[in-house]
Structure formats: structure tokens, C-alpha cells
Amino acid sequence: MVMAEGATVVRRNRPGTTAKYIQQNIRSDCSNIEKIMEPPEGQDEGVWKYEHLRQFCLELNGLAVKLQTECHPDTCTQMTATEQWIFLCAAHKTPKECPAIDYTRHTLDGAACLLNSNKYFPSRVSIKESSVAKLGSVCRRIYRIFSHAYFHHRQIFDTYENETFLCHRFTRFVMKYNLMSKDNLIVPILEEEEEEEEEGGQNPSTGESEA
Amino acid sequence: MLDLFGILGGGNGPAMDEHAGPGVFFNNNNSSSSSSPLLQAGGRGAAADSDGGEAGRAQYSIPGILHFLQHEWARFEVERAQWEVERAELQAQVAFLHGERKGQENLKKDLVRRIKMLEYALKQERAKYHKLKYGTELNLGEMKAPSFDSEEANEKETSGSLNNQLSWKQGRQLLRQYLQEVGYTDTILDVKSQRVKALLGLAGDGTGDRSGQEPLLNGTDTAPKGLSDSSSVLEAFFIESAAAEFSDEDDEEDSEGKEKTIVDSRTVSDDPDAEEALKDFDFLSNTEDMDTSPESRSAGDGTDWEKDRQAWDVDQGLITKLKEQYRKERKGKKGVKIEAITFPPSSGKAFIIGTEEAMETGELGLGELAGLTVANEADNLAYDISNNKDALRKTWNPKFTLRSHFDGIRGLAFHPVEPVLITASEDHTLKMWNLQKTTPAKKNASLDVEPIYTFRAHRGAVLCVVMSNTGEQCYSGGLDGTIQCWNTPSPNIDPYDSYQPSVLRGALCGHTDAVWGLVHSSAHQRLLSCSADGTVRLWNASNPQAALAVFNENKDLGLPSSVDLVCSDPAYMVTSFNNGRIGLFNMETRQQVLNMESTVESGNINKVLSHPTLPITITAQEDRHIKFYDNNTGKLIHSMVAHLDAVTSLAVDPNGLYLMSGSHDCSIRLWNLENKTCIQEFTAHRKKFDESIHDVAFHPSKCYIASAGADSLAKVFV
Numbered sequence: 001m002v003m004a005e006g007a008t009v010v011r012r013n014r015p016g017t018t019a020k021y022i023q024q025n026i027r028s029d030c031s032n033i034e035k036i037m038e039p040p041e042g043q044d045e046g047v048w049k050y051e052h053l054r055q056f057c058l059e060l061n062g063l064a065v066k067l068q069t070e071c072h073p074d075t076c077t078q079m080t081a082t083e084q085w086i087f088l089c090a091a092h093k094t095p096k097e098c099p100a101i102d103y104t105r106h107t108l109d110g111a112a113c114l115l116n117s118n119k120y121f122p123s124r125v126s127i128k129e130s131s132v133a134k135l136g137s138v139c140r141r142i143y144r145i146f147s148h149a150y151f152h153h154r155q156i157f158d159t160y161e162n163e164t165f166l167c168h169r170f171t172r173f174v175m176k177y178n179l180m181s182k183d184n185l186i187v188p189i190l191e192e193e194e195e196e197e198e199e200g201g202q203n204p205s206t207g208e209s210e211a
Numbered sequence: 212m213l214d215l216f217g218i219l220g221g222g223n224g225p226a227m228d229e230h231a232g233p234g235v236f237f238n239n240n241n242s243s244s245s246s247s248p249l250l251q252a253g254g255r256g257a258a259a260d261s262d263g264g265e266a267g268r269a270q271y272s273i274p275g276i277l278h279f280l281q282h283e284w285a286r287f288e289v290e291r292a293q294w295e296v297e298r299a300e301l302q303a304q305v306a307f308l309h310g311e312r313k314g315q316e317n318l319k320k321d322l323v324r325r326i327k328m329l330e331y332a333l334k335q336e337r338a339k340y341h342k343l344k345y346g347t348e349l350n351l352g353e354m355k356a357p358s359f360d361s362e363e364a365n366e367k368e369t370s371g372s373l374n375n376q377l378s379w380k381q382g383r384q385l386l387r388q389y390l391q392e393v394g395y396t397d398t399i400l401d402v403k404s405q406r407v408k409a410l411l412g413l414a415g416d417g418t419g420d421r422s423g424q425e426p427l428l429n430g431t432d433t434a435p436k437g438l439s440d441s442s443s444v445l446e447a448f449f450i451e452s453a454a455a456e457f458s459d460e461d462d463e464e465d466s467e468g469k470e471k472t473i474v475d476s477r478t479v480s481d482d483p484d485a486e487e488a489l490k491d492f493d494f495l496s497n498t499e500d501m502d503t504s505p506e507s508r509s510a511g512d513g514t515d516w517e518k519d520r521q522a523w524d525v526d527q528g529l530i531t532k533l534k535e536q537y538r539k540e541r542k543g544k545k546g547v548k549i550e551a552i553t554f555p556p557s558s559g560k561a562f563i564i565g566t567e568e569a570m571e572t573g574e575l576g577l578g579e580l581a582g583l584t585v586a587n588e589a590d591n592l593a594y595d596i597s598n599n600k601d602a603l604r605k606t607w608n609p610k611f612t613l614r615s616h617f618d619g620i621r622g623l624a625f626h627p628v629e630p631v632l633i634t635a636s637e638d639h640t641l642k643m644w645n646l647q648k649t650t651p652a653k654k655n656a657s658l659d660v661e662p663i664y665t666f667r668a669h670r671g672a673v674l675c676v677v678m679s680n681t682g683e684q685c686y687s688g689g690l691d692g693t694i695q696c697w698n699t700p701s702p703n704i705d706p707y708d709s710y711q712p713s714v715l716r717g718a719l720c721g722h723t724d725a726v727w728g729l730v731h732s733s734a735h736q737r738l739l740s741c742s743a744d745g746t747v748r749l750w751n752a753s754n755p756q757a758a759l760a761v762f763n764e765n766k767d768l769g770l771p772s773s774v775d776l777v778c779s780d781p782a783y784m785v786t787s788f789n790n791g792r793i794g795l796f797n798m799e800t801r802q803q804v805l806n807m808e809s810t811v812e813s814g815n816i817n818k819v820l821s822h823p824t825l826p827i828t829i830t831a832q833e834d835r836h837i838k839f840y841d842n843n844t845g846k847l848i849h850s851m852v853a854h855l856d857a858v859t860s861l862a863v864d865p866n867g868l869y870l871m872s873g874s875h876d877c878s879i880r881l882w883n884l885e886n887k888t889c890i891q892e893f894t895a896h897r898k899k900f901d902e903s904i905h906d907v908a909f910h911p912s913k914c915y916i917a918s919a920g921a922d923s924l925a926k927v928f929v
Contacts, residue, residue, distance in 0.1 A: 019618075020900060028557040033884070061639045065667050073709065091707045106707045109665050116923075118659055134387040 016123075018043065018051040026055070033169045037176060046127030048136055049177055050115070053142075056173070057111050059166050060145060064104050066156045067149060076100035081147035081186060090141065100148055107141045114138060139170075139179040143187075146170065150187045306701040331379060332383050343889045346852050390541060449550045607881070607891060613644050613925035615662045619899065620919035622675040626682040631702045632917055633685055634925050637672035640665050641687050645702045646915065646927060660927075662704045668695045668715050674725060679752065680733030683715070686752070688726030688740055694719040696755050717755040721748055728773045734781040737798075741771035747786055747800060760801055768792055768803075773819045777842060779826045785842075787816035787830055795828075795842065807840045808847050820861040822884075829870065832856035837872055837882075850889055853880060862916070871916060873904035879918055893928070896920030 024035045039048045064105070079087040079100045088095035091106035098106060115121060120131040146167045149157040161167055171189045174180045615635065622635035630646040642662035649658040671690030678685045678699070688694045696716040724744035731738055731752060737759070738750040745766035748758040763771065769788035777783040777795070783804065787793045791814055793807035807828065809816075814833040821828055826842035837858055839849040854874035862871045869890070870882040877898055881891040895918050896903050902921040908914050917927045 055616050058638045061485070061667055064671060065670065068667065068712070069717075089707075101710045102707075105665070105667070105710055109662070109706065112615045112617065112662055112665075117618075118614065119732070 018047055019054065022055050026208055030163075030169075031165050033165060033172055036169060037111060037172060044126060045177075045186055046129075046132055048126050049179070050121065050124070051174055053111075053135055053138060056142060057108060057115065059164060060108060060142065062164070063149060063156070063166070064076065064108060065158050066160060067101060067104060068087070070153050070156060071101045071104070071148075073099035073101060076148070076152060078154055079103035079144060079148060081144065081151050087141075087144050100152070103147050104148070104162065107145065111138050111142060120164050136179045139174050140184060143170065143174070143180065143184060144148070227495055244763045246902055265654075265658045273464075326380070326384065329381055331386070332477050333381055333384060333388075340888055344851070344887070347358055362829060391436060411563055465535075490734055500896075607893065607928040609656050609893070609895065609926055610929040611646055611649065611660050611927040613642075613660050613662070613927065614923075615642055616640070616923040618672070619902070619905065619921035619923055620925050621673065621905050622687075623906045623917050623919045623925065624685060624909045625679060625908055625915065625917065626699070626702070627680055628682060629702050630910070630915065631682070631699075632915075632925070632927065633666075633678065633699075634656045634919060635673035635676040635687050635689075636923065638923075639669050640667055641669075641673055641676055641685075641697075642666070643700065643702075644925075650863075661706065663702065663704055664700045664714075666695070666697055666714070668718070669693065671725075674727055675729045677729045677731045677738075679731055684752070686719075686729055686731060686738055688722075688729045688742075690725045692720070692722040692726060692742065692744070694722070694726055694729065694738070694740055694750070695737055696752075719750050719755050719758070721750075721758045721761075722746065727776075728771070728777050730774055730784075732776050732781060739774050739776065739798075740785060741774040745769055745770050747771050747774055747784075760798070762796060762801065768794060772816055775819050775821045775828075777821045777826075777828075778823045779821070779842070783842075783908045785828050787819035789815045791816060791832075793819060793828065793830060793840065795845070805845045809838070809840070817857065817859045818861045820863060821861055821865040823865065825867065829863070831856045831861045831872060835874075837861070837870070839887075851887060853882075853889075854878065856903075859904055861918075862907045862909045864909045865911050871907050871909065873907040873918055875901060875903045877903040878903065879907055879916075895926050896924065897922045 021040065022036065025032075026093055029035065039045070077099050078097055079089065081087075086097065087103065089098040089103045091108050091110040092098075112161075114134060120134055123126065134189055146157075150167075157167075171185055171187070174185070176181070217238055247602075270909060292694065304727065311437045332479060341606045376915035385790075437821040444674045554770045613632070616634065616636040617637050618637035620636045624634070624635075632646065633641055634644065642668070643664040644660050645663050646660060649660050666687070669687065669689035669691055670693075673687050673689045676685060676687040683699055685697050685699050686694055687697070695718050698714050698716055700711070700714055703881065719738070719740075720740040722740065722744055724738050726742045728741040729738065730740075733808050736752045738752040740750065741745065745763060747762040749755075749762075750758050750759040763786075768786075769790040769792055771786045772789045774784060774786045777785055782797060782799050783795055784798055785795050785807075791809050791812065793809050793816065794803050795807065796802065797804050800898045814829045817834055818831040818832070819828060821842075828840045828842055828847065830840070831840045831853075832838060835852055836850055836856050837853040838847060838851075840846065841848050852873050854876050855878075856874050858872050858874045860873040863869070863884075864871070870880060870884050873879050874880065875898070876893050877896055878894050880889050883890050897920070899921040904918050904920055906919040907916065914929055915927055917925055919925050
């Protein structure tokens with residue numbers, strides 16, 4: 001694997017190189033978030049963020065597939081996480097109150113369109129400054145899928161998280177590059193990590209304090 | 212003037228011999244002076260009449276003479292002025308004609324240049340085709356580039372745009388070239404072309420002159436330079452007709468008419484150049500008579516001429532027939548096929564060699580030889596025409612780019628009737644695209660399309676996708692070993708519509724490893740899949756349940772890499788294995804029927820395809836070859852090096868005429884299945900780590916072809 005990574009770094013300039021690099025790291029150890037997050041030398045930060053976001057969207061498909069079985073429009077009529085906010089789907093001309101499963105699908109499809117659009121991201125080798133802001137909004141909407149799954153389909157979330165560590169990685173990613181404000185990170189990932197580190201820590205403060 | 216003379220002549224005054232008196236001017240009375248002035252005018256003192264004599268003796272008064280002289284001078288001056296004017300006019304005319312002539316010469320030069328460039332381009336193309344076909348370089352006699360290299364690029368571009376006109380010229384060039392290769396010299400060409408003109412009634416001059424009005428004279432004088440002139444004369448002729456063709460952009464029908472008019476006008480005109488040129492032609496034919504041609508025609512001209520005439524008749528007939536077809540093609544009648552004129556299936560090259568041999572033996576009379584070359588010419592001409600026609604009819608250009616997948620696209624399937632495409636990608640999804648719903652793209656020439664539906668159900672990369680013959684269902688196989696059955700949503704749905712769980716019909720489980728190939732049989736509503744677990748399974752497509760049949764469960768044939776139904780016989784299916792084997796199976800008896808003659812060294816076979824109408828199986832090999840096998844005998848019919856890297860995918864057009872192959876060398880090639888030659892090649896998709904194109908497909912009813920790339924793009928060409 002080390003040799004392969006060296007080879008990929010050498011061919012950095014070609015489009016798709018970064019994606020392959022990230023995918024290789026994930027495949028080797030998906031729990032080693034640090035390693036996956038660490039950009040290789042000289043990697044353009046914009047491209048790094050972009051490629052990671054593409055990878056997140058790709059992997060979220062798996063979660064969406066699982067959700068499709070359980071998340072029905074009759075049970076989850078709106079996209080919510082906690083009681084406070086109802087999230088409106090931005091994929092329509094006027095923001096619409098889509099059922100959760102529709103929101104999930106539309107958000108992922110919309111993200112695919114945006115991230116692949118020639119208008120905002122014409123090249124995979126360099127990212128336009130004006131488009132970097134779009135990454136933030138995509139992250140925000142994607143995160144809601146995590147939060148809905150966590151609060152309403154806990155089992156699915158847990159299973160998937162154990163397989164892929166996706167939400168952990170996503171949270172770390174978003175915090176590292178300041179793509180979202182911390183207030184929005186309502187899935188209690190970090191506290192859980194602290195708990196684990198403290199070996200079943202005494203203060204089970206969950207993230208309910210954050211709205 | 213006469214009055215003056217009258218006045219002069221009126222010699223009432225004193226008879227002065229040489230000096231005109233002062234009063235002479237004013238003497239008007241003399242009526243008889245009418246006759247005298249002539250005499251007076253004639254000369255001094257020459258008197259025939261008494262009157263004249265009297266008049267002769269009449270005074271030459273100095274003033275009279277002076278006046279006479281003055282008037283004469285004035286007259287001369289006037290005339291001179293007139294002459295000057297005329298001369299100036301004529302000079303202007305001469306200069307104008309000079310200029311015109313220069314212009315014509317320049318035009319001629321340009322056209323010659325163009326011809327040379329086209330020749331060169333044609334030679335290049337032939338070399339390229341030959342290289343593709345035989346994998347070796349074609350050794351043409353002279354392949355020197357024309358000296359106008361800088362313009363060549365432009366010429367090639369313009370030749371593309373003027374394809375319609377120039378293709379016919381290319382054909383003629385090719386004709387000429389083949390004749391030269393055979394051994395015909397320009398002299399014979401000249402003679403023949405002149406005779407053709409005579410036959411067609413284009414040149415009214417040729418027939419009479421051939422009887423040889425000035426044979427010996429011209430012959431002896433200009434025989435040495437005759438041959439060299441012939442080429443220029445030929446060029447002149449050719450250029451005339453080329454100019455004629457050039458000048459009418461739209462109507463090819465008129466080109467012949469124009470040729471006629473040009474040649475006729477030439478014969479009629481008093482242009483000395485034209486006449487000279489025609490004279491050159493005459494003695495050329497006469498030198499033929501005198502047997503100076505290297506072809507050593509027999510002295511018995513009559514019979515040979517006859518034969519030639521016949522041969523040329525045939526040729527001409529063939530050419531006009533082809534011309535007609537070509538014109539019909541241009542008018543867009545798609546039904547016209549060249550099959551009306553049957554051509555030998557072997558390549559035209561063989562014919563050239565054949566005729567050369569005949570030439571060497573020298574036994575065949577020229578008529579027969581001409582007959583051979585007629586077939587040759589016709590073959591090559593038609594070949595080129597068919598190529599050109601096909602190229603004219605269908606040069607595929609990229610039209611749509613389908614961007615939305617996050618990872619490489621592995622499989623493609625077109626809807627049978629709608630302009631709808633489904634792509635299967637390594638990002639675990641399939642996406643459905645409506646080619647009529649494009650987003651306005653600003654930068655690219657090709658339009659961007661956004662998907663109208665995303666199919667989510669696979670837990671790993673989706674490797675293959677097929678649609679049912681009605682387009683209402685589609686099936687996809689993935690890395691997770693499942694085959695998902697879907698109800699195809701309507702092409703007009705809103706991309707951001709509510710989720711319909713009914714789209715997913717169910718999964719066919721049974722395979723334990725990745726499903727690499729899928730094929731749907733409309734006849735039996737069956738689905739056939741091959742997997743990395745070594746088995747090929749048969750499923751009932753209408754009812755997702757356990758597999759109906761399993762083949763090769765013990766993996767003794769290897770791991771199947773691709774599977775296809777035999778179109779000519781739906782009870783059979785053909786499977787290729789990763790060890791290079793190809794097996795034909797009877798699905799009803801569940802037995803292997805035939806093992807195709809394939810070697811193990813050929814490596815992995817990426818795709819196997821059954822021809823829609825013929826009992827032929829086509830395979831795409833990892834070793835860059837495309838191979839053709841006969842279904843009945845299992846023998847290898849044909850093998851060709853098709854690409855520079857592994858050939859990954861194949862598709863046949865719905866009529867069974869063209870084969871499309873995609874390869875990891877980033878190119879897609881279109882092949883004519885009849886002569887197994889490459890018609891078109893286009894580069895599509897970037898290479899993403901040694902992989903480039905995974906799949907190609909034809910639309911069953913519309914004019915679309917699509918390619919699936921490892922760069923997560925799908926491209927559609929029209």
C-alpha cells in the first residue's frame with residue numbers, strides 16, 4: 001500500500017488521482033480517520049476538500065439505501081432531527097417540506113449535480129474560489145441526513161457507522177476545514193469519543209444541549 | 212474640300228501656272244470646275260480635259276495650296292488622334308486580357324496544388340487504413356508530401372467541409388493513381404479521356420481530327436515534347452472540369468453540362484491557346500497510331516480501339532451508375548445501397564496485383580486488361596464512395612456529456628425506443644438520463660445532461676445494466692452479487708419527485724460474488740448473468756425468484772467474464788471465460804455444445820457479442836484483438852488488432868452493419884463489418900489509472916451511440 005500511495009502522489013496532477021488516493025486509504029482502514037484526512041504533500045486544499053466531499057456523497061448512498069427500507073413518507077413526513085428544526089428541501093424552485101426519504105434523495109442528487117456541474121466545478125484539478133463557498137452549503141445539507149438517521153433510525157445509523165465511521169469522518173472533516181458552524185453539529189459524535197476514551201466516562205452529557 | 216478646289220480651279224483669273232492669284236479663293240462662278248478639282252487634286256498640271264487643262268492651267272495659288280495643305284494636315288491630325296484613341300483602347304484591352312490570363316493561370320496553379328494535396332491526403336488515409344488493417348505500414352511508391360505543407364492543415368479542414376464535392380474528385384484521383392500503378396501512362400489516359408469525351412459527345416473536335424489531318428508534321432515536330440505536354444494538357448482538362456465542379460456548389464447535375472459548355476466553347480473559340488492545346492491532343496492520338504506508346508499496342512488499331520471503346524463504355528456506364536448512386540445518396544435517400552453493384556469481397560489491393568501480373572505476362576489484350584481494371588476501379592471507387600458516403604451519412608460527433616456520477620461508469624443501456632440512457636456506476640448507483648432534457652451549457656460544444664432518476668439499492672459498485680425489450684424494466688448486476696430488478700420510471704418524471712418504492716421490484720440473489728455480465732432475452736423473458744463466482748445463471752425475468760438454471764457450477768471452464776444470447780438462435784448462449792475460452796451452450800438442454808477455437812494465450816476476453824443476424828460471435832480481447840468466430844463450426848473467421856490497448860467493449864448497430872469497439876486506449880472505433888475496416892475513430896474519455904472506456908452501446912432505434920468512461924462521464928454521440 002505504501003508503494004501505491006507513493007505512486008499516486010507522484011501522479012498528483014492528473015484528475016481523479018486524489019479520489020483514488022482517498023479511496024485507497026479508506027479501503028485500507030476506514031477507521032483511521034486521521035490518515036484519511038491528511039492531505040498528501042503539496043495537495044491543493046480546495047481540491048482536497050472537493051474530492052472528500054465527493055467521497056462522502058458516494059458513501060452516503062449506502063446509508064440512503066438502508067434508509068430506504070425503513071424511512072417511509074408516512075412515518076417520517078418531514079425532515080427533522082431534533083424537535084426544533086424542520087429542514088426544507090432546497091432542490092426545488094421554492095424550498096419544499098419533503099418527507100425525510102425524499103429530502104435524503106434530493107439532497108444527494110442535488111449534491112451530485114452541483115459537484116459535477118461544469119459551471120461550478122469545471123475542473124477536478126483546481127477549484128474556483130467562488131465555488132468553495134458551495135462546499136459549505138452542501139456539507140450543511142448532507143449533515144442533516146446524518147442527524148435524521150441518528151435521531152430517528154438509530155439502529156441503521158449505528159450499524160452503518162460501525163461499518164464505515166462515516167459520520168465521525170464527516171464531523172472531523174467539517175470541523176477541520178470550517179465548513180459548517182459547530183452549532184449545527186448536533187450528532188453527538190465527539191462526546192461519544194470522549195466517553196470511549198475515558199472508558200465509559202462518567203459524564204454522559206449528550207448533545208441535547210445543543211439545538 | 213471640293214469647294215476649295217472649285218475655287219482654286221475656277222480659273223477666271225489670269226492663267227497662272229504655279230502661283231495662285233489672290234483672287235482665286237473668292238471665285239465661285241466656275242461651274243465647270245466640278246470636274247477639274249479632281250484633276251487639280253490629282254496633280255499639278257495634269258490635264259485630260261480641256262476644262263481640266265484649263266483648270267490645270269488654273270492657278271495654284273499659294274494660299275490655295277497652303278490652305279489645302281493645312282486642311283490635309285488637319286485631317287491627318289484628326290485621324291491620328293482617332294488612331295491614338297483606338298490604340299489606347301486596344302492597349303487597355305490587351306492589358307485587361309493579360310490580367311485575365313494571369314488570373315486564370317493562378318487559378319489553375321491553385322487547383323493543381325489542391326489536387327496534389329488531396330492526393331497526398333488520400334495516400335495518407337490509405338496508409339492509415341492499411342496500417343490498421345494489416346498492422347503494417349503500407350509501402351506506396353511515392354509518399355512525398357506536397358511542398359505546400361503549411362497549407363495542408365487548412366486544406367484538410369476545408370476538404371472536410373467540401374467533402375461532398377471533393378470526394379468525387381478524390382475518386383477520380385484514385386482512379387488515376389490506380390491506372391498509373393497498373394502501368395497506364397498519361398498518354399493512354401489522354402487518349403482514353405478524349406475518346407470518352409467523344410463518346411459522351413462533349414468534345415466536338417476530337418472525332419474529326421483523329422483522322423489525322425496533320426499527322427506527320429505535328430508528329431515529327433513535337434513528338435518529344437508531346438508526352439510532357441500531355442500532362443499539362445490533361446491538367447488543363449482536369450482543371451477545367453474541376454473548375455466547373457467548383458463553380459457550382461449546389462447542382463452536381465449541372466457539372467456535366469458545364470463541362471460540355473466549357474469544352475464546346477473552347478472548340479468554338481478563337482483562342483489560340485485552346486486550339487494549340489487541342490492540337491496537342493490530336494497528335495497524341497496520332498502518336499498512338501504510330502505506335503510510340505510503351506504499351507506496345509498492336510498495329511491493328513481498329514479492333515483495339517473497338518475493344519477499348521467497349522471497355523470504356525462499360526467503365527463509363529459503371530461510373531455514371533456510381534455517380535447516380537452517389538448523387539442519390541447526397542440527396543439523402545437512405546435506402547440506396549451499393550449492393551446493387553456487386554463487388555468482390557476481397558480488398559481492392561489484390562486486384563491491383565492481379566492486373567500487374569496480367570500486364571507482365573502481356574498476353575491479355577488491352578481490352579481484357581481494361582476490363583480487369585474496370586472492376587478494380589469500380590471496386591475501389593465504390594469502396595471509397597461507400598466510405599465517403601458512410602462518412603457523409605454518419606460521421607459521429609460528440610453531442611452530450613453526462614455528468615453526475617461520482618465514480619467510473621461501468622455499464623450502459625439504452626432504452627429501446629425513447630432517447631433515454633441508463634448508466635451503472637461504481638458509486639453504487641444507476642442513473643437514468645433523458646437526452647432531450649439538456650441543461651444549457653455555456654462553455655462546451657457538447658450539451659450537459661442531468662439525470663432524471665437515481666437508482667439506489669446496490670451495496671457496492673454496479674457493474675452492468677440491461678433493459679428489457681419494452682424498456683419498462685431494467686436489471687442491474689453489482690459487486691455485491693445481487694441483481695436488482697427495476698421498473699423503469701417514465702422519461703418525463705421530475706428529477707426531484709417523491710420517492711417511489713415501487714421502482715425497485717426486487718433482487719435476484721444467488722450469486723456469491725460480483726455479477727459482471729447481464730443479458731436479457733425478450734423471447735423467453737429470461738435473464739442471463741455471469742459472475743465471478745464462476746457460474747452463469749438463468750433467471751425468470753418476470754418473476755424475481757431463485758435461478759432457473761445454473762451453469763458451470765464447478766468452475767471447470769474458468770470464470771466467466773461475459774455472456775450473450777445467440778441472436779440467430781435464442782436457445783443458445785455464448786460465454787467467454789477469463790482464460791480465453793469461449794463456449795456455446797444450449798440453454799434448454801443445459802449442455803455445452805461447442806468450444807470455440809480460441810487459444811488460452813489470448814488472455815482474458817472482456818466482452819463477447821453475438822451478431823444480430825449472422826451466426827457469428829465477436830469477442831473483445833485483452834490482447835487488443837477483436838476476433839470473429841463462426842457459431843456453427845467454432846472456427847476463427849477473422850482476427851484483427853483493433854486498438855492500442857485492451858479492447859473492453861463491443862456493440863453492434865441494430866442493422867448488423869457496423870461494430871463499435873471501446874478500449875482502454877481512450878478511443879472508440881467504428882468498423883464496417885463487411886470488410887472489417889475502421890470507418891471512424893474518436894478519442895473520448897480521459898484515462899483514469901490505466902482504465903478508460905468500460906462500455907459502449909448503440910441505441911436500438913435512434914441515432915445515438917454512447918460510451919461509458921472510467922472518468923465518471925458518459926458521452927453520447929450523434
